[in-house]
Every structure is written in structure tokens, then in C-alpha cells.
Amino acid sequence: MIILFRPLPPFVEFCKVENDKISIDKVLLDQDGINKIIEDVGAEGQLEGIGCLLKHGGELFAETASLINEEILNKVSESIRLAPEYNELTLKVARVFFEKFSGIPQVLFCDTAYFSNLPDEASTYAVPYVLREQGIRRYGGYGLIHNWIWKRTQQYDGRNINKIVSIRLGDTPNIAAIKEGMPVETTIGFTSVEGLPSFQGCGDIDPTIVFQLNSSGVSLQEIHNLLSNDSGFSGFSGQTCHYLDVIKNKPTTDIFKVKEILRYDIIKYIGAYVSLLGGVDALVFSASYLKESERFIKEICNRLNFLGLIREKSQDIKSPVQELTKKGSKIKVLCMEQSQRDIMAQAVKKTIKKGVII
Amino acid sequence: MNILIFNCGSSSLTYKVFEAKSHSDITVLLSGKAHRVGVKGTEESFMENHFNGKIDKYVLLIKNHQKAASLALKYIKSRDISIDYVGHRFVHGGNEFNQSVVITEDVLRKLTTCLPLAPIHNPVSLSVIQEASKTFPDTPQFVAFDTAFHSKIPDYGYTYVLPQRIIEEFGFRKYGFHGLSYSYVTGEAAHCLGQNIKELKIVACHLGTGGASVAAIKNGYSVDTSMGYSPLPGLVMSTRCGDIDPMLALYMMVRFGHGPVDLMDLLNKESGLLGVSGISSDIRDILHNISGKKSQEQLSLKMYIQRLKKYIGSYIAILGGIDVLIFTDDVGVHSWQIREKVCENMEWAGIELSKERNQTVLDDKTCEINVENAAVNIMTIPTKEELVICLEGMKIIKGKK
Numbered sequence: 182m183i184i185l186f187r188p189l190p191p192f193v194e195f196c197k198v199e200n201d202k203i204s205i206d207k208v209l210l211d212q213d214g215i216n217k218i219i220e221d222v223g224a225e226g227q228l229e230g231i232g233c234l235l236k237h238g239g240e241l242f243a244e245t246a247s248l249i250n251e252e253i254l255n256k257v258s259e260s261i262r263l264a265p266e267y268n269e270l271t272l273k274v275a276r277v278f279f280e281k282f283s284g285i286p287q288v289l290f291c292d293t294a295y296f297s298n299l300p301d302e303a304s305t306y307a308v309p310y311v312l313r314e315q316g317i318r319r320y321g322g323y324g325l326i327h328n329w330i331w332k333r334t335q336q337y338d339g340r341n342i343n344k345i346v347s348i349r350l351g352d353t354p355n356i357a358a359i360k361e362g363m364p365v366e367t368t369i370g371f372t373s374v375e376g377l378p379s380f381q382g383c384g385d386i387d388p389t390i391v392f393q394l395n396s397s398g399v400s401l402q403e404i405h406n407l408l409s410n411d412s413g414f415s416g417f418s419g420q421t422c423h424y425l426d427v428i429k430n431k432p433t434t435d436i437f438k439v440k441e442i443l444r445y446d447i448i449k450y451i452g453a454y455v456s457l458l459g460g461v462d463a464l465v466f467s468a469s470y471l472k473e474s475e476r477f478i479k480e481i482c483n484r485l486n487f488l489g490l491i492r493e494k495s496q497d498i499k500s501p502v503q504e505l506t507k508k509g510s511k512i513k514v515l516c517m518e519q520s521q522r523d524i525m526a527q528a529v530k531k532t533i534k535k536g537v538i539i
Numbered sequence: 540m541n542i543l544i545f546n547c548g549s550s551s552l553t554y555k556v557f558e559a560k561s562h563s564d565i566t567v568l569l570s571g572k573a574h575r576v577g578v579k580g581t582e583e584s585f586m587e588n589h590f591n592g593k594i595d596k597y598v599l600l601i602k603n604h605q606k607a608a609s610l611a612l613k614y615i616k617s618r619d620i621s622i623d624y625v626g627h628r629f630v631h632g633g634n635e636f637n638q639s640v641v642i643t644e645d646v647l648r649k650l651t652t653c654l655p656l657a658p659i660h661n662p663v664s665l666s667v668i669q670e671a672s673k674t675f676p677d678t679p680q681f682v683a684f685d686t687a688f689h690s691k692i693p694d695y696g697y698t699y700v701l702p703q704r705i706i707e708e709f710g711f712r713k714y715g716f717h718g719l720s721y722s723y724v725t726g727e728a729a730h731c732l733g734q735n736i737k738e739l740k741i742v743a744c745h746l747g748t749g750g751a752s753v754a755a756i757k758n759g760y761s762v763d764t765s766m767g768y769s770p771l772p773g774l775v776m777s778t779r780c781g782d783i784d785p786m787l788a789l790y791m792m793v794r795f796g797h798g799p800v801d802l803m804d805l806l807n808k809e810s811g812l813l814g815v816s817g818i819s820s821d822i823r824d825i826l827h828n829i830s831g832k833k834s835q836e837q838l839s840l841k842m843y844i845q846r847l848k849k850y851i852g853s854y855i856a857i858l859g860g861i862d863v864l865i866f867t868d869d870v871g872v873h874s875w876q877i878r879e880k881v882c883e884n885m886e887w888a889g890i891e892l893s894k895e896r897n898q899t900v901l902d903d904k905t906c907e908i909n910v911e912n913a914a915v916n917i918m919t920i921p922t923k924e925e926l927v928i929c930l931e932g933m934k935i936i937k938g939k940k
Contacts, residue, residue, distance in 0.1 A: 387767035456852020459884030
């Protein structure tokens with residue numbers, strides 16, 4: 182059995198993988214919650230490995246996966262200031278289980294590490310050097326997924342795919358441009374508020390808005406909540422609205438508007454990244470809910486025909502890796518089912534087998 | 540009919556008197572420019588006037604735009620030129636104005652409500668309007684707006700994904716700027732190519748020495764543009780940061796204790812090329828010094844190019860292709876290096892620049908700089924904002940009669 186933890190403030194998502202069975206639970210990290218997890222894990226002998234997700238590692242982590250030890254935990258502790266709500270949870274859960282089950286392999290996954298290789302012109306904000314010196318830069322996010330997507334494209338057709346735009350659909354949709362395995366650009370910036378609108382985040386807005394709100398008497402804390410928790414799909418439509426609600430059939434007028442905006446913004450970013458890459462070999466859409474996303478993906482592709490992509494007529498998404506374009510299409514469109522949990526579980530399993538991080 | 544046009548820049552005032560016989564027969568009778576208006580610096584402000592092939596320049600203190608306008612008006616009077624209409628550029632018309640209008644009491648009142656939308660530009664334009672009405676109390680005046688050309692951007696293009704009550708309360712949305720310039724250069728491009736503007740997909744880059752933006756144009760109207768609610772977002776500009784994570788603005792206030800005004804100064808006046816290169820806000824200086832291989836200068840240039848390439852790419856995507864790529868304003872027309880770098884590796888979109896043509900562009904004429912038989916026409920077009928304002932005025936005056 183392996184267990185996985187992902188921060189989901191104020192909870193921690195606790196995921197148990199046994200053979201091919203997965204159970205998922207949300208737990209508060211108080212003493213009761215911790216006891217509950219330990220009880221659930223059962224006798225020590227059954228537990229083979231642990232994976233913990235660190236959402237934001239800043240400049241402290243350049244490796245996507247590391248074996249947890251004191252030094253790594255210290256770095257996690259140092260990273261708290263970058264995303265306090267999330268990283269505190271990761272530190273707490275990682276420390277508790279490191280101390281409790283010190284004999285088994287424990288892996289820390291850092292979701293920003295992949296983007297620590299962004300070129301300077303992509304990671305830099307055009308603000309004075311004194312500020313950039315203090316760690317103000319684009320960190321990106323969801324690196325585990327984009328890195329994994331790149332590897333899958335190489336398994337699929339490594340000879341012909343060198344430049345991809347990886348589009349991840351979900352509650353925090355985001356896009357990365359990747360060339361020969363290295364990230365070139367990504368939509369998530371200093372925080373995951375930048376880029377595409379999300380479940381609760383506003384996405385790209387004019388920064389003057391922050392100034393306008395503050396000078397009208399809205400406090401900084403209120404603005405923080407407004408942009409990161411009260412905007413996006415839910416804030417705009419005035420109801421709890423997840424990605425699946427946005428793309429479903431027959432949405433309300435407000436949700437339909439959100440869908441139009443999201444689709445439009447995705448098309449803009451695809452264009453922007455194709456431009457940076459100087460052309461593209463494959464557009465790769467990935468989602469945990471791939472089948473449900475089919476229509477949305479096709480709507481996006483319909484507007485990108487000019488790029489030279491030729492779709493297979495009435496091609497449906499049937500398998501976890503599905504090509505929507507015909508043989509001979511200048512640009513491939515690939516769809517991949519993906520879940521961060523599975524990626525983490527696979528990596529932990531490999532680590533158990535080999536005894537080292539691969 | 541003689542039409543006097545005022546065009547306020549952030550630290551300059553240009554004026555022109557056009558003699559307009561018809562839409563196609565418009566000549567400049569008199570023109571001038573006040574330089575370094577209200578600038579505190581080592582170099583002095585000065586006024587220049589062009590009349591009958593003669594230029595006269597004189598140095599004097601020009602403490603604000605109103606003073607500059609009064610100097611221009613005095614000069615026009617002294618030459619005994621009659622004025623039938625006075626037209627003004629107004630940067631931000633907000634939701635109140637989506638087309639040019641003749642100034643009335645009611646319009647003046649509405650213009651006043653637009654002042655906070657462009658706190659640097661709008662009050663200055665209003666002061667010039669007031670100065671002109673003192674000199675020509677009985678002459679009709681009109682205003683043309685930089686935001687009007689963008690008023691047909693679809694809602695999914697202008698909407699920020701904030702709670703709708705906040706959007707309504709504050710009027711937050713993308714407005715866009717440089718509309719008068721885009722209006723002129725797209726019309727000029729269609730005219731030169733002998734094509735109907737309604738059938739062209741155009742991406743236009745207005746690259747000024749101060750502000751800069753990009754617009755996507757379809758059916759003769761802007762469908763998206765890189766500036767937003769204010770002229771801050773979008774491209775990396777001389778001293779404006781362009782696109783940043785909005786949370787960064789908050790973070791700087793919390794972490795470094797910047798007040799809102801300090802923060803706006805920092806992002807508007809100390810960022811952009813100046814903030815990154817650390818040496819200059821002028822892309823021409825940076826290009827000039829680049830051989831020195833100071834890494835921060837290289838970085839600022841790379842960022843300028845990258846950002847521009849991103850916007851061009853995203854606008855090609857929403858237009859579903861591109862027929863014409865336009866470069867305009869000072870940097871757009873004068874800097875062949877920028878155009879060369881931006882057009883590199885753009886064959887995927889059919890953009891192929893002729894390096895030779897690109898290096899022999901004329902400053903005062905529309906030039907085509909793509910290779911022969913390329914899919915996309917690439918053009919440099921010197922912008923003529925004052926002429927557009929004049930034409931706008933003629934449209935509404937005609938409409939009145």
C-alpha cells in the first residue's frame with residue numbers, strides 16, 4: 182500500500198492506493214485527523230511508500246521529486262512563505278509521517294520545480310531589479326503534469342514531436358510551451374492567479390485594478406480574497422462552479438459566458454505559445470475528465486484549423502491517449518487522460534522498486 | 540474649411556491646422572509642437588512652429604499643457620488664420636463615449652466624469668479644451684477618443700473574470716488605447732494594398748517611445764488589444780511593466796509596504812525596459828549598447844521581443860490567420876532591428892520579412908517589407924493621429940448638416 186498527500190486548504194487530501202484500488206478522503210490535520218489517517222493505514226508492515234505534494238517550492242527546489250530527509254524538510258519549512266496555506270499543510274503531514282514511518286521510502290513532489298528551468302525572458306517580470314532580487318519571478322505550477330505529458334508525447338511519437346503546447350484542463354486550467362523537454366513559457370506566474378481564469382481565481386487582469394480597489398478603501402486582505410477566492414468561474418457566475426460545470430451541456434447564461442471567456446483565453450495562449458516556439462508539432466490536451474472535455478476540446482480545435490491541423494472526422498476520445506488529427510496533419514492534436522495522483526503513485530511505486538528517485 | 544487639431548502627449552502638445560476641401564484634399568497650413576511640457580529635467584522646454592516652409596523654435600518655460608495650448612493659439616491668431624472647428628484627442632472615453640462628438644455643456648460634464656480613467660492624459664486634454672474655448676469662444680469644438688476604435692471588442696474579450704457586482708460598481712473592463720492610430724494605419728494599409736478593409740485580418744503594433752500596444756483588427760474594427768482598463772498591461776514598455784501577476788501588485792504592497800500610489804508609480808514609471816535594463820527606458824539606447832553584452836540589457840531586449848511575439852501569435856490565433864502585419868509609431872517605424880527580431884521564426888503564420896527592404900524603410904512613407912509573394916503583407920506606416928482626428932471631425936460635422 183502507498184499513501185499520497187496533497188494540500189487542499191484547509192484540508193489535506195489523503196489518498197490510499199492498494200493494488201489498483203484507490204480511496205480518497207479529505208482530512209483536517211489536527212490530532213484527530215492524524216490519528217484517523219494512522220488508523221486507516223493500519224499495521225506498519227502494509228505501508229510501502231508515501232508521496233507528499235509541495236505546491237510551491239520557489240527557488241528552493243529544482244528537482245520534481247526528492248526523497249524526504251531532514252534537509253528536504255528544512256527546505257519545505259523555508260518555502261512556507263511562498264504559499265503559506267498550502268505549504269504549511271505539506272510540511273506538517275510530511276514531518277509527522279517521516280517521524281512515524283522513518284523506514285519506508287517517502288517522496289516529496291514539488292510542483293514548481295519543472296519550471297525552475299524557464300528561460301530568464303519568460304521567468305522575469307519587467308519590474309526593477311531590487312524587486313526581482315527578492316524572489317519576484319514566474320514560478321509556474323503543475324510541473325508534475327506537464328513534465329509527464331512531455332514524456333508521454335515522446336513515447337507516442339518521439340521522432341516527430343519536439344515542440345508542444347500542453348494544455349491542462351480542470352479547476353485550475355493552465356498551459357505550458359515545451360521544447361525538447363524544456364519549458365519555454367507557462368501561464369501560471371508568481372501565483373496561480375495569473376493566467377487563465379480558474380475555479381475561484383480571476384486569471385489575467387489589469388494590475389491597475391488592485392490600485393483602484395485599494396484607493397477606494399478595499400483592504401489588501403479583501404483584495405487578496407477577491408482575486409484568489411471570490412473570482413473565476415464561481416465568482417463571476419455567482420455560484421459554486423467547477424470546471425465540469427463550465428463545460429457541461431446547457432449552462433446558465435453566466436456560466437456560458439465563463440465558458441466563452443475560458444475558450445477564448447485558451448486559444449489566445451495557444452497562439453502566443455506557438456509563436457514563441459516558432460511553430461508547433463503537437464497540441465496536447467490533458468484532463469482528469471477527458472471524456473467530458475471532448476466537446477470543449479473540439480470547439481477549441483475548430484478555431485485553430487488555420488494552423489494546419491486536419492482532424493479525423495468524428496473521432497471520439499476512447500483511449501487514455503487519443504489522437505484527434507489525421508495522419509499527415511501538419512500539427513497533431515493529442516488528448517491524454519491524466520491525474521496528478523496517478524503520476525505521484527507511479528513515481529512512488531518506482532522509487533520503492535529501485536530504492537532511488539528516477 | 541480650417542480645422543485646428545490638438546493632440547496631447549504625456550509631455551508634449553502637437554497642433555496642426557488643416558485646410559480641408561474634401562476628404563481626399565486635406566493639407567496642413569500650420570503646425571507646431573511644444574516639447575518637454577511640465578518636465579522637470581536638465582533640458583529646457585521649447586516650442587516649435589512650422590509655417591510656410593519656415594520653422595521657428597524658441598526656448599521658454601512651458602509649465603503645463605494649458606500654457607502650451609495658449610502659446611499655440613496666440614501664434615495661430617498672429618498669422619491671421621481663421622479657424623472653423625477645433626478638434627481634440629481624448630485618451631479615455633470610458634463607457635460614456637464610443638464615437639467622436641461635438642462638445643456641448645452635457646459632453647463637457649461627461650468628459651469630466653472620465654478624468655479618473657486616465658489620470659495623466661485626460662485632465663490635460665480637458666485643460667486644452669478650456670484654453671481653446673477662451674480664444675475661440677464661438678468656434679465649435681469636438682473630441683475624438685482613443686478608446687472608441689476598441690468599442691466593438693466582444694464581451695468575452697473585454698471581460699475580467701471578477702464578481703459581476705465589482706465589475707459593475709467600478710466599471711472594470713478592457714478599454715484599449717491608441718485607437719486613433721490604429722484607425723489610421725489600418726485604413727492606410729487597406730488603401731495601399733487596394734483591398735477592402737472588411738476583408739482583412741490585421742495585427743497592428745503601435746510601438747511608441749513611451750506606451751506601446753498591439754491590436755487585432757477584423758472587419759475594420761478592433762477585436763482585441765493588449766492594453767486594458769488602464770494603459771499599464773500588455774507589452775513591456777519604456778517604463779511600464781506590462782502584464783504581471785495581479786497578486787504581485789498585492790504582494791509588493793504587503794511585503795515591501797508600498798502604498799497604492801507608490802506602487803502605481805513603481806509599475807508605471809520605474810518598470811518596463813528601464814526596470815529590467817537598469818540603464819535606459821529607450822529601446823534605441825538598449826539596441827545601441829547591446830554589444831556591451833550586459834546581461835540585464837540583453838534580457839530587457841529579449842523580454843520586449845518575446846512579449847510582442849506572444850501578442851502577435853495570440854491575435855493571429857483569434858483572427859484565425861493573418862493578412863497584414865503593421866508596425867507604426869516611433870519605434871515601430873524607425874527600428875528595423877526590432878522588426879527583424881519579431882519576425883524571426885514566424886513562417887508558421889506566413890510571416891516572411893525581407894531583410895533588405897526592412898533596413899531601407901522610409902520614415903515618412905508607408906513601406907512594404909515582406910519578401911515577394913509572401914502570404915502576409917508586412918508594412919511600416921507612420922501614424923497620423925491628427926489627420927484621423929480631423930477626418931473624424933469632418934464626419935460628424937457632415938452628419939450635422
